[in-house]
Amino acid sequence: MAHSRPSPRNFVVNARTKRGAVPFSLTLGALALACVLLGWFAFDRVLGPGDPGLGDPILGDSVDLSKELSALRKERRELQGQLSALRPRGSYVVVDRENNRIYLRRGDSVLVDAAASTGSGAILRETSGQQRSWTFDTPQGRFPILAERGNPVWTKPDWAFLEAGEAIPERLSERKDYGSLGEFALDLGDGYMIHGTLYERLLGRSVTHGCVRVGRDALRAIVDGTRVGTPVFIF
Template identity: 45%
Template sequence: MEQDAELTPVTATAAAPDATAGEPGPLPLPRRWTRIALCAGLGLVLLGSLLGLAVWLGGYAYQPASAAALPELPGTEPTPKALAGLEKALTQVRPKGVYLTVDVVENRLSLWRNGTQLLATVCSAGTGAILRDPRTGKEWIFDTPRGVRRIREKKKDPVWTKPDWAFVEEGAPLPKRWSERIDRVTLGDYALYLGDGYMIHGTLYQRYLGRPVTHGCIRLGDQDLETVFRTAPVGAYVLLF
């Protein structure tokens, strides 16, 4: 297993420009509210996964906070006491150790250790597109699944075995030889396996990072991928929302 890299908190990197870059976005939350919102999102993802996804949690154990312990947020500027109470309650549902959060809507990935953000960067998640095989009628939906997963395996110089949809997408016939499915380039230098065919891996098209262009996996740039690979151990949580 790779040793954890010694990282210090860093600032977020900018998203790749796109066709909507000139459009006004939502007003930014105050800095502390942004942190509260993120923690709240993590708490909801974790609690929802406990109730509905039946994910095996094993190590990195945490204790869920009681709903009654969460203070009610006022409609206007929150008081310091309310914020402190909410932060304290939410820390009880946050994973321990190293973990990842992935915002599949905004295409942002963060790397954390004990609640401290070590990396915030752009990534690429699934397009949500539907591919249909005109010959068989079989369909694939290229979505990135929400919920809680764990890193099951890590590989350097990963090899991708191309599934049927990769050939259907290209309009090519399915290969007769298994060796024709082997791809040693597309995944990049590292891959972190999340189960069910989903991975965090590299990309040949880094200019598209920050956009939803994948078939369901999470793509990262070379340097960010290496940082995540060396820092996040097998068994670390990956929270996708």
């Protein structure tokens, strides 16, 4: 199909439209630029060169922020120094009650990271007799290891028999429990210990009467890496 050529009149009209569009755009651009320059000139005339109302407050704020930043950095260095001074020089044990984890650390190095079991928080009340009560929490704070015992024997307290619904024995020999504390026990005082367990499937849960239970392999590593006097931090 043949295409018809545009008439000379149409061609001339289109050409004039294109030619006229360029000067019109340039005119608008030049007018806008002139307005910007005139506005800036008037603004500069009002404030004057170097007027403190323009730029100086920003510079002043920058100087103040720089001083404040330097002071904060100095304070951080001082706090880091204080923290380093408080950190034990040798090995230490950390017990995280919230996540039921136990760590053996030396400086910034973590030598043991293992699951543990801590206090359940349960309350046992005696319904007759002295009507005593016990709360099975693992205490918080810093505790030195007072003794390390192999093949420890647990002397059951009164609450162990009350919890089991058994009569409290009169003879000490009837309170002795062999094997339930595992291979080792680290004595923290007041009846609290870090010791092994027969129920490793319960590690990672808050199920104890206040002691910290640890699996066999982790407990062996902790015993090897500590001694009497090693601090234990429980939080």
